[in-house]
Amino acid sequence: MTGPDPVPPGTPSAAAAGGARVLVTGGAGFIGSHHVRTLLGPDGPAGVTVTVLDNLTYAGNPGNLDPVRDHPAFAFVKGDICDQELVGGLMAGHDDVVHFAAESHVDRSILSSSEFVRTNVLGTQTLLDAALRHGIRTFVHVSTDEVYGSIDTGAWTEDCPPRPNSPYSASKASSDLLALAYHRTHGLDVRVTRCSNNYGHHQYPEKVIPLFVTNLLDGRKVPLYGDGGNIRDWLHIDDHVRAVELVRTRGRAGEVYNIGGGTELTNRRLTGLLLDACGAGPDRISYVPDRKGHDRRYCVDWTKIRDELGYRPRKDFATGLAETVAWYRANRAWWEPLKQTAEALR
Numbered sequence: 001m002t003g004p005d006p007v008p009p010g011t012p013s014a015a016a017a018g019g020a021r022v023l024v025t026g027g028a029g030f031i032g033s034h035h036v037r038t039l040l041g042p043d044g045p046a047g048v049t050v051t052v053l054d055n056l057t058y059a060g061n062p063g064n065l066d067p068v069r070d071h072p073a074f075a076f077v078k079g080d081i082c083d084q085e086l087v088g089g090l091m092a093g094h095d096d097v098v099h100f101a102a103e104s105h106v107d108r109s110i111l112s113s114s115e116f117v118r119t120n121v122l123g124t125q126t127l128l129d130a131a132l133r134h135g136i137r138t139f140v141h142v143s144t145d146e147v148y149g150s151i152d153t154g155a156w157t158e159d160c161p162p163r164p165n166s167p168y169s170a171s172k173a174s175s176d177l178l179a180l181a182y183h184r185t186h187g188l189d190v191r192v193t194r195c196s197n198n199y200g201h202h203q204y205p206e207k208v209i210p211l212f213v214t215n216l217l218d219g220r221k222v223p224l225y226g227d228g229g230n231i232r233d234w235l236h237i238d239d240h241v242r243a244v245e246l247v248r249t250r251g252r253a254g255e256v257y258n259i260g261g262g263t264e265l266t267n268r269r270l271t272g273l274l275l276d277a278c279g280a281g282p283d284r285i286s287y288v289p290d291r292k293g294h295d296r297r298y299c300v301d302w303t304k305i306r307d308e309l310g311y312r313p314r315k316d317f318a319t320g321l322a323e324t325v326a327w328y329r330a331n332r333a334w335w336e337p338l339k340q341t342a343e344a345l346r
Contacts, residue, residue, distance in 0.1 A: 019045055019046055019047030019048045020047075020048050020049075020095045020096050021049050021051075021093060021094045021095045021096070022039065022048060022049065022050050022051070022094065022095070022096045022097070022248075023053060023090055023091070023094040023096070023097045023098070024036055024039075024051070024052050024053070024097075024098050024100065025052075025054070025098070025100055025101035025127065026053075026054055026060070026100035026101030026102060027053065027065070027076075027100065028054040028056060028060040028061055028062055028065055029054070029059055029060050029061075029064070029100060029101075030059070030064075030202055030203045030204060030237070031100055031142070031237055031240060031241070032054070032098075032100035032101070033061075033064035033065055033202060034237045034238075034241050035241045035244060035245075036050050036065060036068060037065075037067055038241050038242075039245075040068045040071045040073060040074055041068075045245075045249075049073040049074075049075075050074055050075070051074075051075045051076070051077060051090060051093075051094065052065065052074075052076045053077050053079055053081065053087075053101070054076070054077075054078065054079075054101065055079060055080045055081070055101075058204075058341075059204045059206075061202075061204075061334075061338075062076075064202050077090065080123075081124075081127055082118065082122055082123045082126050083126075084126055084130070087127055087130045088130045088133065088134070090130075091130040091133070091134040095137045095138070096136065096139070096140070096248060097127065097136055097138070097139045097140065098248060099124065099141050100142045101119065101123060102120050102142075102172065102175075103115050103116045103119045103120060103168070103171070113168075116167055116168055116171040117167075119171075120168075120171035120172055120174070121174045121175050124141070124175040124179060125175075125178055127139075128178065128188065128190075131182075131188060132182060132188050136188070136189075137189060138189045138248060139179070139182075139188060139189060139191070140192075140193065140247055140248045141176065141179040141190060141191070141192045141193070142193050142195070143172050143173075143175070143176050143193060143194045144172050144194055145194050145196050145197075145233075145258070145298045145299075146164065146169035146298065147164050147169050147172050147173035147176055147194060148160055148162060148163060148164075148194075148298070148300075149162070149163035149164060149165050149295060150165065150297055151298070154299070154301075155260075155299040155300055155301035156258065156299065156300050157258070157301045157303075157304070158194075158255070158256040158257065158258055158304055162176065162177070165293045166293050176192050176194075176256075180192060180254065180256070183253060183254040184254065189253040189254075190253065191252070191253065191254075191255055191257070192255070192256045192257070193243065193244055193257050193259055194257070194258050194259065194300060195240050195258075195260075196232065196234065196235045196259065196261050196298060196299075197232045197233060197234050197235060197261075198234075198235050198236075198237055199235070199237070199320065199321070199324055200236050200237035200238070200323075200324055201237075201323070201324060201327040201328075201331075203237075204338065205338055208270070209274065209321075209324065210324075210328060212271065212274045213274060213277075213324070213328045214335055216274065216275065216278035216280050216284060217328065217332075220284075221284050221285065221286040222271060222274070222275075222284060222285055222286065223286050223288045224267060224271055224286065224288065225267065225288060225289075225290045225291050225294060226287075226289070226290030226291075226294065227268070228266060228267045228268030229267070229268060229296070230266065230295070230296055230297065231266050231267075231297040231298070231299070232264070232265065232297075233263060233264050233298060233299055234263045234264075234270075234317055234320075235259060235260060235261030235313065236261065236313070236315035236317075236320040238315050239259075239314055242311070242314075243257070243305060243309075244259075246305070246311055247305070247309065250309050251308075252308075257302075257304060257305045257308075258300035258301060258302045258305065259302055259305060259311070260299075260300045260302040260313070261317070262313045263317040264299060265317075271285060273321060274321075277322065277325045
């Protein structure tokens with residue numbers, strides 16, 4: 001019988017942690033890095049220590065973690081969530097896992113789905129196996145409303161069956177079901193969150209809001225799919241991270257929690273707001289053929305997390321969007337190299 005996996009150097013020790021020792025996968029990405037900055041910020045929970053595990057693929061940016069780089073309760077490990085030995089060693093030194101790491105861009109999944117299956121399904125399975133082996137206290141699996149498919153009217157509740165329509169959402173639905181199966185089969189404390197569309201600062205400029213804002217700031221056109229009538233609910237990262245923390249600290253094992261933002265917009269209406277915010281006119285819209293399998297509308301019912309955990313979105317969309325546009329306007333040094341690299345690879 002083998003002993004416990006070794007703990008990699010730099011992992012915060014149990015003695016250093018007056019509170020939870022949290023392993024955050026994908027913690028150099030858009031939402032994961034904000035979660036880490038929030039945990040280790042002045043208003044974060046007392047005594048928490050954080051280790052980020054991130055493979056630093058194209059969307060992982062180590063600069064996102066600069067504000068906490070020198071924090072005594074922070075450690076960073078570059079690595080793949082499919083690496084069983086590395087993952088096992090990290091699990092041995094932690095209490096909770098918040099699992100953000102994922103391939104997440106629908107367009108990329110349509111072009112090639114293999115990385116989505118490997119990272120989102122096999123990577124999640126590797127993490128779950130290690131969490132079970134090392135007695136992790138709480139495993140928060142961060143997912144998406146896209147697993148439900150498209151809904152014409154009303155809103156999905158957590159007991160609606162997944163009906164994904166893209167390779168990306170299918171891989172996330174698979175990982176959700178796998179995570180929940182580890183709770184039902186093994187008793188692992190797994191809690192799944194399914195959020196609506198996120199926006200805010202530090203978002204990689206392939207997603208619609210940062211793509212459109214950065215294009216407009218550069219005097220370029222914005223590509224609007226189809227007739228622009230697809231509807232999304234928008235959730236600011238501040239609200240998303242707060243909801244994830246509520247689920248980690250107060251949620252129930254084996255439960256799914258929808259997280260909504262409360263602002264439904266057609267893509268056409270969103271584009272108009274972005275044009276106004278950047279001082280551009282409708283001539284800057286380039287209508288492009290619709291995405292394959294493009295879901296028409298997403299909408300989640302977040303009554304459960306409101307009633308059980310007291311969640312409500314606090315950031316109104318007008319304020320959040322204005323702050324987001326201002327951030328991209330002021331932080332060209334962050335996003336220009338990302339766009340240049342992406343365009344060079346096309």
